Amino acid sequence: MSAFIKHAAAALASLMLLLFNLPAAASAGQVVQVDAREQFGYAESLYAGGDYLLAAGEYKRFEYLFPDHDSAETAAFKVGMCYLKAGRYPDAIASFKDCMRRYPEGRHYHASHFKISGAYVASGQTGAAIATLQNLVVVAEDVDVRDEARYRMGWIYIGMAQWEKAQEAFAHISAENSGAYRCRELSARLAEEEKEIPRKSPKLAGSLALLPGGGYLYCGRYQDALAAFFVNGGLIWAAYEAFDNELYALGSVITFVEIGFYAGSIYGSVASAHKYNRRNERRWIERLRQQLKVKLAARYENRGVELSFNYTF
Amino acid sequence: MPQGVIKYEADTGPMAYALKFFSKTISRADGHRCPMYPSCSAYSAEAFEKHGFVKGWILTSDRLLRCGRDEKRLSETIFINYQPHVYDPLSRNDFWWSHP
Numbered sequence: 001m002s003a004f005i006k007h008a009a010a011a012l013a014s015l016m017l018l019l020f021n022l023p024a025a026a027s028a029g030q031v032v033q034v035d036a037r038e039q040f041g042y043a044e045s046l047y048a049g050g051d052y053l054l055a056a057g058e059y060k061r062f063e064y065l066f067p068d069h070d071s072a073e074t075a076a077f078k079v080g081m082c083y084l085k086a087g088r089y090p091d092a093i094a095s096f097k098d099c100m101r102r103y104p105e106g107r108h109y110h111a112s113h114f115k116i117s118g119a120y121v122a123s124g125q126t127g128a129a130i131a132t133l134q135n136l137v138v139v140a141e142d143v144d145v146r147d148e149a150r151y152r153m154g155w156i157y158i159g160m161a162q163w164e165k166a167q168e169a170f171a172h173i174s175a176e177n178s179g180a181y182r183c184r185e186l187s188a189r190l191a192e193e194e195k196e197i198p199r200k201s202p203k204l205a206g207s208l209a210l211l212p213g214g215g216y217l218y219c220g221r222y223q224d225a226l227a228a229f230f231v232n233g234g235l236i237w238a239a240y241e242a243f244d245n246e247l248y249a250l251g252s253v254i255t256f257v258e259i260g261f262y263a264g265s266i267y268g269s270v271a272s273a274h275k276y277n278r279r280n281e282r283r284w285i286e287r288l289r290q291q292l293k294v295k296l297a298a299r300y301e302n303r304g305v306e307l308s309f310n311y312t313f
Numbered sequence: 314m315p316q317g318v319i320k321y322e323a324d325t326g327p328m329a330y331a332l333k334f335f336s337k338t339i340s341r342a343d344g345h346r347c348p349m350y351p352s353c354s355a356y357s358a359e360a361f362e363k364h365g366f367v368k369g370w371i372l373t374s375d376r377l378l379r380c381g382r383d384e385k386r387l388s389e390t391i392f393i394n395y396q397p398h399v400y401d402p403l404s405r406n407d408f409w410w411s412h413p
Contacts, residue, residue: 227378275387
């Protein structure tokens with residue numbers, strides 16, 4: 001009995017020792033305190049390193065932990081930038097809109113408009129991009145912001161090959177900024193676009209294609225022209241021979257196939273002219289962009305926001 | 314299916330069966346040799362699905378005439394399964410009259 005009491009007392013003592021030591025062991029880990037500067041700096045380092053989605057999470061953490069900090073608005077804006085850089089355009093647009101809603105008087109309010117417009121362009125929604133910029137023209141009091149919105153609008157119209165609307169947008173830029181944006185040169189070049197861009201007439205291509213291969217030949221597609229000529233010529237000859245030999249079923253099948261190829265070569269000729277024109281328009285626009293497009297980032301250098309954007313259409 | 318490869322399924326009409334027969338029987342035996350992307354059968358299936366029988370037939374004929382010729386010189390090359398292909402989707406051939 002005494003042995004049992006001794007064992008029980010020893011077990012109880014061990015248990016007590018363990019229980020009293022547990023909290024001490026648990027609190028032995030390091031406690032890290034992160035202040036606003038470090039949290040923002042970490043997000044910035046991820047952003048600079050190209051880890052945009054991780055950076056977005058850290059900017060959001062910053063907003064959550066330090067909602068009243070001076071950089072909270074910048075963090076909200078940078079969330080949108082992260083999504084924009086990562087190519088997640090709907091998320092970027094939603095983030096910039098959220099930033100604008102929460103900070104309507106903030107320093108990133110106008111930049112958010114520009115970025116939303118850029119995200120719309122990048123996702124192929126040029127109409128929404130223009131609407132965003134038109135809205136900015138209405139709400140912005142700063143003439144520089146309005147002019148920049150018009151300038152960007154003009155370039156979106158150029159990208160859409162809507163030359164007159166582009167000219168109109170550039171024409172509305174104020175006289176004080178007109179020189180900086182090289183509006184006169186731009187308008188002159190846009191007025192000359194018809195002469196500068198080589199084009200093929202789709203109607204003429206279609207008409208020439210009545211003789212199979214003629215339309216392709218006109219569009220500079222020599223191999224396609226040869227193929228169209230021989231395929232159509234061969235099928236027409238085969239159909240003629242079939243009917244001539246009273247093989248009406250075979251002749252009908254060949255005629256059916258030939259109608260497709262004949263119509264296809266006319267269609268292809270018209271499409272080739274359109275593709276030729278579009279290809280040359282793109283080249284011309286690219287040259288124009290290289291020669292005359294003003295880099296907008298420099299204008300807002302001191303505001304810490306990059307406002308340049310590139311797009312394809 | 315490799316990443317980036319588009320599969321078109323025209324699931325209605327006689328042309329769908331013809332195209333399925335071609336892709337699943339003839340093309341498998343004959344080998345995938347179309348130098349274009351999407352392949353002519355995939356392009357055709359999309360054309361029939363998007364534009365119906367008549368326009369689909371015309372677009373298919375046009376594509377067959379152009380397959381592997383001048384388009385190689387005029388369109389960019391992309392790599393599918395490490396093989397070069399000429400990028401010529403339907404959207405580049407119906408953009409001037411068709412809106413999505």
